[in-house]
Amino acid sequence: MIFQPETLPFPRWYGPYSPARGSNSGFRIRGGVLGATVVSDEGLEFWTARQTQGVCDLVRLVQTHWQGGRVVLLPNGFVVKPLPNDTERVLIGRASDALALTTNSCSVFDFSNLRHLTPGSLWPGPGTIGLECTIRVDGSLTSQWYRPTEYGQEQTQELLVGPNPALAEGFKRARSGLNAGRVRVTVGGHVITNREGDGDWRPYYVGRVLEPMSDNWERWIERR
């Protein structure tokens, strides 16, 4: 992964964002290592990012300013840090190129090389990363997020991906009987969705967004 940090002071981020769903959700920097939690048959595993220069730069930056904690890697490469109590989010940099995680069994989960996954199959990676979206019948993806304001909160809804028949079909395979619902878009544009089975929810693969998501994410950046 290549990481290009933003200059200080970090600009405020008002764009697409998903809040944490529990203390193990999303990418986190723990003990000086970037990684994400995966639920396996053995329990919770923390898969760590392969130590490229970019990953090391990102970890160092976060440790310098916040010691550690959650970072949100958006599908377009923006890296966002939620500040304590989720009162504000800042854009800390932009990531590009491949990100790979090392599993507990020392194999590699490479977000740029998941062609073997077919829509409807179990997603073998972390299920709580990425941007929450709603997939509609036509396969389009809409994101809704909020930010606290002095008067309450501001809720924004944005169409990020237009009609996409392949995603619509993939969602039907992953969630048989449904043609619209909640999904996540991970690093690398992989779309996953949670399906209940045997008493718990597991992530399933829907497909991949290949075209750029939305056209102008810069408009949600507020420089200080």
Add this chain to the structure above:
Amino acid sequence: MTEFMLYRGLWPQNVSKVAKYGVRMVNGEWKVTVHYDLGEGLMYLAVEGSESDIVDRVNQIKQMGDGQSGGAFYINEYHHLLVPIMRDGATIYICGGRVNPEFTFQFEGAQLTTRPVDRSGNPLSPGDPWIGPRPGIPFVLAAGGNDIYFESPALTESNPPTVREGVTRKVQLSKVLRDRGLVTRAVRPIADIRGHQGGRFYVNEHGAMFTPVDRGDGNGLNYIYAGQIDPAAWFPEPPVA
């Protein structure tokens, strides 16, 4: 021609027919009307007397939209005239300035008003049935019964403002007042009726609060008067151009 601007306050979207006024042609004359719930269906009543200023203002704004006269409008607790029109496929709310309405309607030989009084003109007490017409602006008592909020599309700070596409403001009384005592004062009358579950209530042009409550007797919703808003413990008045 008067320049009308987008309203910076609450846009009362998604309310029922009975919650809005309308300008309609009645016996060859444009009149202010209201839908009235008879229990077995709706009928509309025309306002008594002349409210031609409001009618003219509503029609002037409506013609900015699709070029037609007549249609829905609202008057809020600040006496601001709010007129929805269609623009580029979406509904926007134009402020028609300040008005001083005193609407009365004839129904079965009695005079109905939107003031909080019964059919004999005696003041209502909180908890009494709201028997008058129901146009009003929707607010929500938050779950837990300790805050009031409304939701409305966000506008730009520019002058004149424009709609921020896809962005909705949720404005909470507790965040606006920043005074727990004042919030409690504002919330109590409506919480006394709606309880901890919270829910929607309406405020009309006289500051009267009323709320639909299912009494569980199979007769659907009854509207209950909850008292008057306290202007010192309420949302600040939005600017009117």
